[in-house]
Amino acid sequence: MPKKTRQKKHVTPERLMELSFAYAPPLIISAAADNKVFDALENSAKTAEEVAKQTPASPRALRILMNALVGLDLLKKDRRGDIRSHKKALSFLSARSRQPTRTFLPRLRHSSFPDGCA
Numbered sequence: 001m002p003k004k005t006r007q008k009k010h011v012t013p014e015r016l017m018e019l020s021f022a023y024a025p026p027l028i029i030s031a032a033a034d035n036k037v038f039d040a041l042e043n044s045a046k047t048a049e050e051v052a053k054q055t056p057a058s059p060r061a062l063r064i065l066m067n068a069l070v071g072l073d074l075l076k077k078d079r080r081g082d083i084r085s086h087k088k089a090l091s092f093l094s095a096r097s098r099q100p101t102r103t104f105l106p107r108l109r110h111s112s113f114p115d116g117c118a
Contacts, residue, residue: 028068029093037066038085038093041075045084 009015032038040046040054048063055062066083069075074089091097
């Protein structure tokens with residue numbers, strides 16, 4: 001039987017950018033959970049301004065955060081600009097979720113950087 005070989009990834013500017021951004025998704029997801037973005041989107045699609053009425057964050061911050069979540073494929077944006085959550089994402093990230101996924105997010109964020117670096 002032939003031996004499996006692992007294909008090496010070459011160092012490229014694109015690969016370096018990918019690696020330098022690797023810390024961001026957990027921080028983005030944690031910020032969304034802390035600001036109850038998934039809870040606000042539980043029943044319907046909303047704009048950042050509508051979500052801001054239900055959360056402690058500003059519309060501008062939520063727009064940035066929600067666009068980042070669209071980029072991570074955890075939220076979907078329609079043609080009008082309304083944003084909704086994927087049902088699967090809600091099943092793990094909503095406060096009413098029966099899954100324990102939310103419990104590790106705050107620890108993840110606070111343990112991502114050594115003291116004094118964040």
